[in-house]
Amino acid sequence: MAYWLFKSEPDTFSLDDLQKLGHSPWDGVRNYQARNYLRSMKPGDQGFFYHSRVDPPGIAGLCKVISQPYADPTALDPKSKYFDEKSTPDNQRWSLVEVAYAEHFAHFVTLEQLRTHPNLGKMLVTRKGNRLSITPVEPDEWNIVLQLGRGK
DNA sequence: GCCAACGTTGGC
């Protein structure tokens, strides 16, 4: 089982939104590196739900992968904002997984906290200029952030 | 809203 960080702008799709829906396809990823991470996911993998472009940015809670990766149908839908004219039924460039709500952290873990924590400096999301919407998380990083988020 | 950082595109 692997750990991931899923980034989303809460104005578009927040952890609250995922909670209301229960689960949702994580569609619209249009970056090859992020797509490759999606394609390596397995049901049961766990994820941080990160809120970007808000003040402060940070991790709001947890979600869980509940499907195998499959082709992102929005790439073939001309009406979707994620439509990709270079995708065809025979050549599906983009993938997604279904993600389920897991929990809200008692304490929102800010990007600042991640950056200043002595053992989290290597987290990819803290790197300057990082624009990947999905990044892998190391098990020790996962455990530290979990403690910060759940508080004690 | 600004703009640095980064990924993609396309002419050559």
Place this chain on the structure above:
DNA sequence: GCCAACGTTGGC
């Protein structure tokens, strides 16, 4: 295959 131009992301 290079790289300038362009579009997007996301912290601030």
